Amino acid sequence: MKQIAWGLLMTFGLLSYSTMAQEKIEAKYTKEVERLASTKQVKAAFDFIKEQKDETTQDLITLTEVPAPPFMEDERGKVFSKMLQEAGVDSIWTDKVGNVIGLRKGSPGESGYVGVDAHLDVVFPEGTDVTVKKVGDTLKAPGIGDDTRGLAMLISMLKAMNKAEIKTKKDILIVGTVGEEGLGDLRGMKHIFNESGLDIDSWIAIDGGSLGRISNAGLGSKRYKLTIKGPGGHSWGAFGLANPHHALGKVIAIFSKDAWDYTSGDIPRTSFNVGRIGGGTSVNSIPFESWMEVDMRAVDPKNLDEIETIFKKSVEKAIVEYNNSGVRDEVTYELIKIGDRPSGELSPSLPLIQRSMAATQYFGATPSLGRGSTNINIPVSKGIPSVCIGRGGKGGGAHSLHEWFLNDEPGDESIQLALLITLAQAGLRK
Structure with missing residues (x-):
């Protein structure tokens, strides 16, 4: 597993999103992201993400209505696995702790995986009514934002990459992780980074928050x-x-x-x-x-x-x-x-974090670095380049029975952003 100890900086104070928003984006990353976003394949993928918006919403509803209480994510994992297969992955497996992992192959001979994930579990106990209710354009149900929206984003990204016939240099792992919430204690990520033997080059988590939010540190x-x-x-x-x-x-x-x-x-x-x-x-x-x-x-x-x-x-x-x-x-x-x-913090100068900020800025949002208790706590503590980005849209009532989500992005920019960061890190292959 690739260790980048020089990128790990232990913090000496709480870093708020507002203070970290002033971090400088190097010009070379701004240019790199702009070039990538202007390619024919990426433009096509962005268009496909827009076109399949209703399809993505239906995937969100379907996944939300499959209960996934703490330590009981299996049924949702099966549905997510089927969606990955239908969207098109080169191989797929569920590991011994329940993580659902789809592999999209890159160039032969390239080392290190780029991982992108959202977590399968929600905080609500067995028996909770997870039926999605529509009020206008707003969707209401426990867990619909945190983090089921992230899972639907992964499916949309995969569909778009395949429809646009995008090829990458590095292999990409598309993962539905278990055990992110509460007493789950990040068991899914602990297994991936401590026991799986996978050579993880970098990791991108999608979890909560608005467009522009980037966590590069773990609380x-x-x-x-x-x-x-x-x-x-x-x-x-x-x-x-x-x-x-x-x-x-x-x-x-x-x-x-x-x-x-x-x-x-x-x-x-x-x-x-x-x-x-x-x-x-x-x-x-x-x-x-x-x-x-x-x-x-x-x-x-x-x-x-x-x-x-x-x-x-x-x-x-x-x-x-x-x-x-x-x-x-x-x-x-x-x-x-x-x-x-574990706690930890990664330097804003790392390429993944620079690319995440540059991509965020490309979509007209202000990149705000900060700290959270998310899946990236594990790779961050090991010095592995990692970020956690928001699911976009508007939402509220997280961890409550009246949780809601409204996708107010006309072009599903949060999905396009996640795709752009992933492709920047994996590298586009001609």
């Missing part, structure tokens, strides 16, 4: 589930018995203070959050179990490691103090890591 996170257990008993009859809820409260109090002191210091932006709490059987019972889930994030990997250490020490300190507080019996605890996304 790292670590997530834990803490479970505290005790004997349990009656709130009156067993009063004084070690109570897991009370112990959990002490953990939260100690961690909140120590973590707040740390994050309030002069360090790159770092955060912590107790997101979910549960346990207990009734108001008049001493619970036998209490649990919470904690999310910690940081721009700099060093700070992420340090806030993680603070959390672990806070748990140990709180449990010891609680068990020594005079309660009868004691509580025990188990700490399980449920999420680990």
